[in-house]
Amino acid sequence: MARRRQAVTIKHVAADAGVSLQTVSRVINNEPNVRPEMKERVQASIDKLGYVPSIAAQRMSGSRSYLILAINDRDRTIADWRARQGTDWVDQMLLGGMLKCAEHGYRMIFELVDTHSDHVERELLGAIAALQPDGIILTPPHSDNPQIVNFLGEQKIPFARIGSVQNGAGIPVSMDDEGSARQATEYLLARGHRRIGFIAGSSEYALSGWRVDGWQAAMAAAGAAIDSLLAQGDFSYASGEAAARQLLERADRPSAIIASNDQMALATLEVARALEIAVPQDLSLISFDNTPLVHFTQPPLTAVDQPIAATTSKAVELLIAAQKGEAPPAALTVVSATIYERESVAPPPGAPGA
Amino acid sequence: MARRRQAVTIKHVAADAGVSLQTVSRVINNEPNVRPEMKERVQASIDKLGYVPSIAAQRMSGSRSYLILAINDRDRTIADWRARQGTDWVDQMLLGGMLKCAEHGYRMIFELVDTHSDHVERELLGAIAALQPDGIILTPPHSDNPQIVNFLGEQKIPFARIGSVQNGAGIPVSMDDEGSARQATEYLLARGHRRIGFIAGSSEYALSGWRVDGWQAAMAAAGAAIDSLLAQGDFSYASGEAAARQLLERADRPSAIIASNDQMALATLEVARALEIAVPQDLSLISFDNTPLVHFTQPPLTAVDQPIAATTSKAVELLIAAQKGEAPPAALTVVSATIYERESVAPPPGAPGA
DNA sequence: ATGAAAGCGCTAACAT
DNA sequence: ATGTTAGCGCTTTCAT
Numbered sequence: 001m002a003r004r005r006q007a008v009t010i011k012h013v014a015a016d017a018g019v020s021l022q023t024v025s026r027v028i029n030n031e032p033n034v035r036p037e038m039k040e041r042v043q044a045s046i047d048k049l050g051y052v053p054s055i056a057a058q059r060m061s062g063s064r065s066y067l068i069l070a071i072n073d074r075d076r077t078i079a080d081w082r083a084r085q086g087t088d089w090v091d092q093m094l095l096g097g098m099l100k101c102a103e104h105g106y107r108m109i110f111e112l113v114d115t116h117s118d119h120v121e122r123e124l125l126g127a128i129a130a131l132q133p134d135g136i137i138l139t140p141p142h143s144d145n146p147q148i149v150n151f152l153g154e155q156k157i158p159f160a161r162i163g164s165v166q167n168g169a170g171i172p173v174s175m176d177d178e179g180s181a182r183q184a185t186e187y188l189l190a191r192g193h194r195r196i197g198f199i200a201g202s203s204e205y206a207l208s209g210w211r212v213d214g215w216q217a218a219m220a221a222a223g224a225a226i227d228s229l230l231a232q233g234d235f236s237y238a239s240g241e242a243a244a245r246q247l248l249e250r251a252d253r254p255s256a257i258i259a260s261n262d263q264m265a266l267a268t269l270e271v272a273r274a275l276e277i278a279v280p281q282d283l284s285l286i287s288f289d290n291t292p293l294v295h296f297t298q299p300p301l302t303a304v305d306q307p308i309a310a311t312t313s314k315a316v317e318l319l320i321a322a323q324k325g326e327a328p329p330a331a332l333t334v335v336s337a338t339i340y341e342r343e344s345v346a347p348p349p350g351a352p353g354a
Numbered sequence: 355m356a357r358r359r360q361a362v363t364i365k366h367v368a369a370d371a372g373v374s375l376q377t378v379s380r381v382i383n384n385e386p387n388v389r390p391e392m393k394e395r396v397q398a399s400i401d402k403l404g405y406v407p408s409i410a411a412q413r414m415s416g417s418r419s420y421l422i423l424a425i426n427d428r429d430r431t432i433a434d435w436r437a438r439q440g441t442d443w444v445d446q447m448l449l450g451g452m453l454k455c456a457e458h459g460y461r462m463i464f465e466l467v468d469t470h471s472d473h474v475e476r477e478l479l480g481a482i483a484a485l486q487p488d489g490i491i492l493t494p495p496h497s498d499n500p501q502i503v504n505f506l507g508e509q510k511i512p513f514a515r516i517g518s519v520q521n522g523a524g525i526p527v528s529m530d531d532e533g534s535a536r537q538a539t540e541y542l543l544a545r546g547h548r549r550i551g552f553i554a555g556s557s558e559y560a561l562s563g564w565r566v567d568g569w570q571a572a573m574a575a576a577g578a579a580i581d582s583l584l585a586q587g588d589f590s591y592a593s594g595e596a597a598a599r600q601l602l603e604r605a606d607r608p609s610a611i612i613a614s615n616d617q618m619a620l621a622t623l624e625v626a627r628a629l630e631i632a633v634p635q636d637l638s639l640i641s642f643d644n645t646p647l648v649h650f651t652q653p654p655l656t657a658v659d660q661p662i663a664a665t666t667s668k669a670v671e672l673l674i675a676a677q678k679g680e681a682p683p684a685a686l687t688v689v690s691a692t693i694y695e696r697e698s699v700a701p702p703p704g705a706p707g708a
Numbered sequence: 709a710t711g712a713a714a715g716c717g718c719t720a721a722c723a724t
Numbered sequence: 725a726t727g728t729t730a731g732c733g734c735t736t737t738c739a740t
Contacts, residue, residue, distance in 0.1 A: 005416065005716075005717095006483065006486075006716085006717065007483070008483075009716090009717055009718085010717065010718060010719095011717080019726080019727090020726065020727045020728075021717090021718075021719085021727085021728090022719080022720095022726070022727060022728080023725090023726060023727080024718095025718070025719060025720095026719095026725095026726090028718095029719085032725095033725050033726075034725075034726085035725065035726090038725080038726085050476065050479055051483075052479060052480045052483035052484055053483075053484065053717085053718075054413075054414075054483060054484065054486060054716095054717055054718075055410070055484045055485060055486075056409070056410040056411075056413040056414050056419070056486060056716090056717080056718090057410075057414060057716075057717035057718040057719090057732095058717080058718060058719075059408075059410040059718090059732090060408075060410050060411060060414050060716085060717075060718065060719090060731090060732050060733070060734090061717075061718040061719040061720075061731080061732055062359065062718090062719065062720070062731090062732060063718080063719060063720085065410070066484075078449065078453075080445075081442070081445045081446065081448070081449040081663075082449070084442060084446075084644075084645070084646050084649075085646055085649065086440035086442065086645075086646030086647065086649075086650075088435070088438060088440065088442070088445075090444075090445055090448070091434075091435045091442075091444055091445065092435065092438075094435070094444070094464070095432065095435040095436070098464075098466065099432075107463070107465075107484070107485075109461070109463055110448065110452075110464060111461075112452065122404065125404055125406060126406045129360065129361070129362075129405075129406035129407075129408060130406055130407070130408065130409045130420075130461070131409060131461070132360075132408060132409075132410060290438075291438070291440075292438050292439055292440030292646060292647070293440065293646070293647075293649075293650050295438075295439065295440075295647075296440075296647050296650030296651060297650060298652060309435075359732075359733095360732085360733065363732090363733055363734085364733065364734065364735095365733080373710080373711090374710065374711045374712075375711085375712090375733090375734080375735090376710070376711060376712080376735085376736095377709090377710065377711080379734070379735060379736095380709095380710090382734095383735085386709095387709050387710075388709075388710085389709065389710095392709085392710085407733085407734075408732090408733055408734075410732090410733080410734090411716095411732075411733035411734040411735085412733080412734060412735075413716090413734090414715090414716050414717065414718090414732085414733075414734065414735090415715080415716055415733075415734040415735035415736070416715090416716060416734090416735065416736070417734080417735055417736085709740100710739100710740080711738105711739080711740075712737105712738085712739075712740095713736100713737085713738080713739090714735105714736085714737080714738095715734105715735095715736085715737100716733105716734090716735090716736095717732105718731105718732090719730105719731095719732090720729100720730090720731095720732105721728105721729085721730085721731105722727105722728080722729080722730100723726100723727080723728070723729090724725100724726080724727075724728090
């Protein structure tokens, strides 16, 4: 290939406007000490020539790279992509992250990192050294991985931890898993349910525990027993199936179930069908995450949204602020979730309103 | 923020190995004229220090940026993300593109560009000047947009046009829409169907036309009439609904329908249910794209896959080859599609095997 | 086969 | 308020 050079550089602009490089640089970066008329003249040249600063050169000269790196778990992401089950975590991250980045003249770069490898640090270092991002966004389970968090802490690069509430290096941005689990439970309690089962997610993810906590808290507050109503899953369809059977094959089966993600809710729906338990007449069901599949099940699932786009957007905002030297928020940043009502919830069988 | 500098640079490596910067550079880039023992010594230092070249610096000095830019339509992509209907085009692009990039030490950057704006060129120029990618991947409908194609042609950057068969600047990589439509039609013909309806997609996308062509060719080859069996849609659910009604409310309705995408197939399914036409007993249905929703419909849809991951992967390969100076393939590169058999196809009513 | 020098486009630091 | 100088980390000449 021909050696490619920047077509229009800061030099061309400076020459065209008849000013120094520095003045052009000041205009580009909105710095003070430029008279309005100068600024206007330079801007006119920029527009005329179609000049765009080279990120590489900006980075080289020790300033910002205008790059935010979003890091996701490699194996899990690829598995989701291959499965084509509609998990749209990545899409929602991009939606929230790219748009917010664009607002500030930044760019989001999406990267996969292998957590399980013993050279996580090598991989991270590789991405950081190669791209020199101004900020990094960590997602679960990376966001609670001490090795990663400590390593990034040493790198002097602002980073946000999505779905984490822990203190330590980096800015935590949580999605209020406990609160929304509580909310979902209260939603069912308000409709007359007392026996509300809960299918937990993989303990590899801290949020699994928080969701259980929220359910327990709401049940306790309502004075409802939770004896054998907790079943363990791991977010997979198969685990949801087993958990649903465990919950539904007993005589004193719950009248409602909350599943910690959509796949397990889908499995629960299937188990209910096999057991001839009608949803929502005989069993109400609320799922977590609100991924696309909730539209396509029979009945469509009432679900607790996981506000990934909003959370990523917030994380980008905090990162850009940090990069400008602003102090991160003192308190934990929490983005709250919403329940999307569809058709999988009804009052329990035999209830007055049923 | 503190001014961040590269922790380990080529200088550190050179000093550690006791050689010149140049020798290190040669080792990094696998260039000739380095004795094996030298190479080994340098590599040892690189590993020891955890050195990773800075992309910015590499780009600055006029060499590769190791960046491949994947450009998608802004409005449509954002609309898909917001709708959360499980369209996983972007995910599949990333799957194919990122993995192939990683194999070659490249990185894929995903960008949104607004086609409809009158300053497409400005937007493109912005991305190119800022990132200086080594290659660009265009997707429909951009890949057939003359304004964009011509503009990129002038930029001297290798680019691939996914889903395009046109000649001109850039390397076309097609998904064989015509062939797979023919294949789907033949699949139905082989099972005894003669009246096979077709719901076309938006004419804004060239592939819509190719799919119609494939259907027509197969029907003609089988001597089957296509009188009123073609209905126009635009890929939206609503348009699919209207098209399905047009096809199914007539007395001589088709015994099978091919829909140009999954959303329109879903709509067809719904229309059939409303009209009390059983799928697949009274109506067979094949959809295009094979997005996640095909798993969740009743019955699950037999669908023609759109091999986005494989196509993007191929595009990256061609781009990296081009960047190395290799000539692009003389013939059009075609990635073929597969039919995923599920439960929406059966022999026509009254057929021997029915 | 190796090294030294020049320069990529930009900004920080230092004049003026 | 504006201009000048030096240098970021790397690769391309061009020596040796």
